[in-house]
Amino acid sequence: MIADRARFRAARKLSRATGMRIPDLAFHGAFLEVVSSGINFEYLDGPLRAQLLEFVREFLSCGCRDSPDCGCPERRFARKVLELREEGLDHREISARLLEEYGIDLYPADILSYLEESIHVLEAIREVSQIQGKEPLRAASERHLRSIVG
Numbered sequence: 001m002i003a004d005r006a007r008f009r010a011a012r013k014l015s016r017a018t019g020m021r022i023p024d025l026a027f028h029g030a031f032l033e034v035v036s037s038g039i040n041f042e043y044l045d046g047p048l049r050a051q052l053l054e055f056v057r058e059f060l061s062c063g064c065r066d067s068p069d070c071g072c073p074e075r076r077f078a079r080k081v082l083e084l085r086e087e088g089l090d091h092r093e094i095s096a097r098l099l100e101e102y103g104i105d106l107y108p109a110d111i112l113s114y115l116e117e118s119i120h121v122l123e124a125i126r127e128v129s130q131i132q133g134k135e136p137l138r139a140a141s142e143r144h145l146r147s148i149v150g
């Protein structure tokens, strides 16, 4: 999963500020647990606080009873990468945007291979839906394909 490769750049700073051991993998259970419940945001400096608040808002606000272990954060992150691509950003720009907005490090090469995988999946969906005559699904996969391939 693409979320497994996302690292929170300021994890050590966050550990120092909170006195808690915080893993640098941004979608590691322990990281999500701390960020969603255990942090007093007032102790963090402005940029770090802004990134974490944005992270929580974007990836941790699903409201599932077993959040953050519900799988939504990882799915939302994977979807976010695709959305940025569909907005026209390339893999390098997506990497820069993730760092700027959420303090997340994700290598452009990892983004590129994730986008390629997504294209293969969409192509498979397009073919199967065409064979089965599911036109709305075929059209949707075609539309996503076009905006991802660019």
Ligand SMILES: [Zn+2]
Binding pocket: 062, 063, 064, 067, 070, 071, 072, 073
């Ligand atoms: Zn959820």
